[in-house]
Amino acid sequence: MPETAIGILGGTFDPVHSAHLALAETARQRFALDRVLWIPAGQPRHRDAPRATASDRLAMVEIAIANRPGFELDASEARSDAPSYTVPTLLRLRERFGATKPLVLLAGADAFLGLPSWHRWREIFSLAHLAVATRPGYVLDAAVMAPELAAEFLQRQHGSLAAAAGAIMPFTLVAGTVSATEARTMIKAGRDPGDWLPPGILDYIRTHHLYGT
Ligand SMILES: Nc1ncnc2c1ncn2[C@@H]1O[C@H](COP(=O)(O)OP(=O)(O)OP(=O)(O)O)[C@@H](O)[C@H]1O
Numbered sequence: 739m740p741e742t743a744i745g746i747l748g749g750t751f752d753p754v755h756s757a758h759l760a761l762a763e764t765a766r767q768r769f770a771l772d773r774v775l776w777i778p779a780g781q782p783r784h785r786d787a788p789r790a791t792a793s794d795r796l797a798m799v800e801i802a803i804a805n806r807p808g809f810e811l812d813a814s815e816a817r818s819d820a821p822s823y824t825v826p827t828l829l830r831l832r833e834r835f836g837a838t839k840p841l842v843l844l845a846g847a848d849a850f851l852g853l854p855s856w857h858r859w860r861e862i863f864s865l866a867h868l869a870v871a872t873r874p875g876y877v878l879d880a881a882v883m884a885p886e887l888a889a890e891f892l893q894r895q896h897g898s899l900a901a902a903a904g905a906i907m908p909f910t911l912v913a914g915t916v917s918a919t920e921a922r923t924m925i926k927a928g929r930d931p932g933d934w935l936p937p938g939i940l941d942y943i944r945t946h947h948l949y950g951t
């Protein structure tokens with residue numbers, strides 16, 4: 739029987755929102771993942787500094803995934819002073835889970851389209867599979883990708899999850915246009931983000947006076 743796979747969801751989670759949960763849960767079911775590791779970035783180098791501290795973002799993810807079977811928090815990036823790059827994280831997870839365990843890196847289409855700018859990005863394919871969720875406003879079509887990414891995208895869609903790494907698997911996510919940027923804007927303006935935020939997150943934000951509250 740083939741080994742079950744482990745999902746890995748990295749993100750800034752500034753704050754964690756409903757599309758993150760939908761992404762993780764949809765992927766968990768679609769790819770029969772035995773768990774999803776949530777890995778909040780500590781020091782993302784590819785974007786502006788997060789508005790909330792690593793420990794607040796970590797605490798919010800902890801609240802969001804509490805009592806949800808199959809979801810696990812990995813605080814290593816958030817607790818490290820090193821830049822949060824995905825390849826060293828995958829190398830660490832390979833050591834933990836061994837060479838043959840299928841690992842599946844989960845990403846939204848926006849993150850995937852930016853892959854050629856990532857640190858040592860080509861090494862990702864020898865360390866993990868990539869499951870890429872659709873996201874409104876981003877087209878998952880080789881015709882709009884950077885040529886070096888399009889080549890990988892076309893070639894790797896036939897890969898098998900039974901292998902430890904190497905396939906690219908696009909999947910449909912129905913999570914709407916929710917984004918952390920828009921959630922922060924709403925919160926700062928005093929508008930209620932409603933079901934964009936998992937239970938307990940708005941309370942945490944208000945209690946800790948995050949995002950201008
Ligand atoms: N609405 C969404 N649909 C699909 N994927 C999403 C969605 N929101 C976030 N993701 C994915 O979740 C992962 C973590 O995202 P991140 O924490 O940066 O949230 P974000 O909403 O994209 O944040 P920001 O608005 O600050 O850029 C990324 O792979 C991203 O593509």
Ligand SMILES: O=C(O)c1ccc[n+]([C@@H]2O[C@H](COP(=O)([O-])O)[C@@H](O)[C@H]2O)c1
Nearest residue numbers: 748749750779784822823824849856857
């Ligand atoms: O390793 C990199 O160079 C790299 C560049 C951009 C993004 N990432 C990772 O991709 C994940 C999603 O990033 P973001 O900015 O959409 O939150 C998160 O785990 C980041 O650390 C990683």
